[in-house]
Amino acid sequence: MRVRIEGIGECYSGDLANTRLAVSAMDIVDGRIAAFDAPADGEYDARIDAAGGAVLPGLVDGHVHPVFGEWTPTQDALGWIGNYLHGGTTSMVSAGELHVPGLDYANLNAELVTSLAVVTAATTGRVRWSGVKVHAGTCLLVPGMTEQHLDRLAAAGSKLAKFIFFPLEDRREEALQITRWAHERGIRIKVHTGGVSRSGASRMCGFSTLQWLQPDIAAHVSGGPIPMPERDIDELVDRAQFMLEVCSSGNDRSTLHLVRRMMERDQLHRLCLGTDTPGGTGVVPRGLFRSLLFLTGVCGMDPGSAIACATGNTARAHGLDVGVLAIGRPGDIVIAGRVDGSSGPAFAHSLAHGDFPGISCVLVDGVPLVRGRSEQTPPPAQPALFSCCNFSWMGNPQ
Numbered sequence: 399m400r401v402r403i404e405g406i407g408e409c410y411s412g413d414l415a416n417t418r419l420a421v422s423a424m425d426i427v428d429g430r431i432a433a434f435d436a437p438a439d440g441e442y443d444a445r446i447d448a449a450g451g452a453v454l455p456g457l458v459d460g461h462v463h464p465v466f467g468e469w470t471p472t473q474d475a476l477g478w479i480g481n482y483l484h485g486g487t488t489s490m491v492s493a494g495e496l497h498v499p500g501l502d503y504a505n506l507n508a509e510l511v512t513s514l515a516v517v518t519a520a521t522t523g524r525v526r527w528s529g530v531k532v533h534a535g536t537c538l539l540v541p542g543m544t545e546q547h548l549d550r551l552a553a554a555g556s557k558l559a560k561f562i563f564f565p566l567e568d569r570r571e572e573a574l575q576i577t578r579w580a581h582e583r584g585i586r587i588k589v590h591t592g593g594v595s596r597s598g599a600s601r602m603c604g605f606s607t608l609q610w611l612q613p614d615i616a617a618h619v620s621g622g623p624i625p626m627p628e629r630d631i632d633e634l635v636d637r638a639q640f641m642l643e644v645c646s647s648g649n650d651r652s653t654l655h656l657v658r659r660m661m662e663r664d665q666l667h668r669l670c671l672g673t674d675t676p677g678g679t680g681v682v683p684r685g686l687f688r689s690l691l692f693l694t695g696v697c698g699m700d701p702g703s704a705i706a707c708a709t710g711n712t713a714r715a716h717g718l719d720v721g722v723l724a725i726g727r728p729g730d731i732v733i734a735g736r737v738d739g740s741s742g743p744a745f746a747h748s749l750a751h752g753d754f755p756g757i758s759c760v761l762v763d764g765v766p767l768v769r770g771r772s773e774q775t776p777p778p779a780q781p782a783l784f785s786c787c788n789f790s791w792m793g794n795p796q
């Protein structure tokens with residue numbers, strides 16, 4: 399399968415160290431980026447003219463709460479994952495499947511949470527819903543877990559486990575032991591931070607706990623929805639090394655405070671993004687792009703760095719190989735452009751102003767799943783054009 403994108407006006411790498419690429423054409427072969435600016439040889443399954451628009455990596459939502467595939471009982475909605483694809487998200491990582499109706503947070507035990515994660519990995523995590531890469535099976539860690547439970551999670555393909563209901567301060571040694579067991583099996587640790595969440599049962603967590611626990615990712619540092627105090631945020635930026643996540647479920651004032659400090663202290667390599675949806679915040683197909691635009695329009699971050707936070711940084715935080723446009727990487731790509739009426743003459747100007755872009759194409763593993771028009775964004779002033787497209791199939795790529 400060979401796909402060529404040409405006519406690229408702006409190319410964003412997703413790599414914070416080098417955010418813009420001087421590239422006008424890109425070849426994707428068998429799902430992976432194979433060449434930049436190679437001469438066209440005329441034989442492609444799909445050929446896309448980006449019409450001077452922008453090419454960027456598919457967005458990576460590092461914090462979703464799936465329950466049963468495309469159905470989210472949380473908001474009585476169907477088709478949410480497909481809608482997120484049309485908002486530019488091509489990968490998502492579960493932050494725990496805690497919104498299962500009837501789950502009794504007061505009576506969780508190690509067997510139950512392990513089985514819940516294994517079942518979700520084998521259902522929601524097995525199918526490419528609407529083509530999106532959904533990493534599900536994130537265990538809600540509780541006291542009493544043994545190495546055997548972690549073995550089961552690793553065998554199920556879990557990438558992440560989460561402290562949210564765990565009484566961390568009462569059981570420090572046990573939390574550290576579970577963290578070691580997880581790391582030995584390649585499972586990363588995320589921790590709920592800030593105040594009590596929609597579940598009503600999450601534990602409060604600030605800098606003093608995170609300092610000794612040393613997770614891989616501190617979740618929604620600026621609120622999910624309630625943020626930790628600003629002095630704790632400052633300590634996290636200044637004195638920790640692990641990843642700090644910002645979610646669109648959070649407190650905008652705290653996000654501004656956090657991001658400004660990370661920019662001042664040269665810590666943007668530690669910033670990753672998520673929506674923390676579906677949940678009380680709702681089903682928000684454009685949620686991750688909105689978080690990206692908050693970084694540019696409100697926090698004053700340059701568009702290339704904000705895109706890198708929403709793609710390469712978030713993928714790296716969760717051990718995923720997506721989120722960066724480089725030779726050999728998956729062809730997970732968004733083609734977008736400025737919308738008529740937006741600020742400035744080019745995509746970069748509108749993005750810097752915080753204006754939502756128009757998405758005309760989304761590819762996952764080189765397969766053009768959204769082509770010509772996103773169902774969730776305004777059309778770009780100059781939409782991408784397809785030619786010689788031999789894809790007869792538009793459904794699940796597996």
Ligand SMILES: [Zn+2]
Nearest residue numbers: 461493622674
């Ligand atoms: Zn969450």
